[in-house]
Amino acid sequence: MTEQYDNAQLAVSLMDLTSLNSSDTTSDIQLLINSINPTLGTPAAVCVYSDFVDDAKIALAARELNHVKVATVTNFPAGDAPLSDVINETLIAIERGADEIDLVIPYKALIAGDESTVLEYIQQSKKACAARAQLKVIIESGELKIDKLITKATNLAIQGGADFVKTSTGKVPVNATLEATKVMLSAIKQSGEVVGFKAAGGVKTVADAKDYLALTRSIMGDDYLQADTFRFGASSLLSDVYKVLEK
Known part of the structure; x- marks a missing residue:
């Protein structure tokens, strides 16, 4: 039970509590923030659409949770918006107060063998973030699918200046998997750079989280398991974590 409690406590501190539904409203974002119980632990960030960054900031401030960062997404979810639009939405999101930008790479271009376009999206997004926001790169x-492409995408993200490399949008049939996590973490480790990792989509329970934490610990070591370098992107994980912690 103690191990389960420890995993739950760690998982909440590494969580990007997420709501990215096309039907989201201001009141949905308010409910999301209200679901945080500071006595049981607070997430590292909340992740919402750019239109709701202001709402999230206000709702967090009202609950004295200003230390919780606000993340948003760009080029989401299909990864095929023109670069000029992506940079524009990045700059607008930062003006709204976003602390972190989760960029979807043009992954279909990568599948077609076009690495330079992918790298340009990452580098230009990093430039737009400058020192004002962290860049988390979603490789989908x-x-x-194949290890070679997952490794290539991870390496391009690192080369382009990503602060984190993230598995998924949560909007495709296959999202975070332990197999992809192993490939991505191995590429990060081999790069020798200090780059974070985010598992998103499908991590729903403390038992799920435990497997990711154990795998990450085995590749990257204990010190990597902090919010500066490891995140879970999740919408339903928080309630399971709180159930464990309440017991």
Whole structure:
């Protein structure tokens, strides 16, 4: 039971509590923030659409949770918006107060063998973030499918200046998997760079989280399991974590 409690406590501190539904409203974002119980632990960030960054900031401030960061997504979810639009939405999101930008790479271009376009999206997004926001790069590992492409996408993200490399949008049939996580973490480790990792989509329970934490610990070591370098992107994980912690 103690191990389960420890995993739950760690998982909440590494969570990007997420709501990215096309039907989201301001009141949905308010409910999301209200679901945080500071006595049981607070997430590292909340992740919402750019239109709701202001709402999330206000709702967090009202609950004295200003330390919780606000993340948003760009080029989401299909990864095929023109670069000029992506940079524009990045700059607007930062003006709204976004602390972190989760960029979807043009992964279909990568599948077609076009690495330079992918690198340009990452580099230009990093430039737009400058020192004002962290860049988390979503490679959509479930669509890349093969280890070689997942490794290539991870390496391009690192080369382009990503602060984190993230598995998935959560909007495709296959999202975070332990197999893809192993490939991505191995590429990060081999690069020798300090780059974070985010598992998103499908991590729903403390038992799920435990497997990711154990795998990450085995590749990257204990010190990597902090919010600066490891995140879970999740919408339903929080309630399971709180159930464990309440017991």
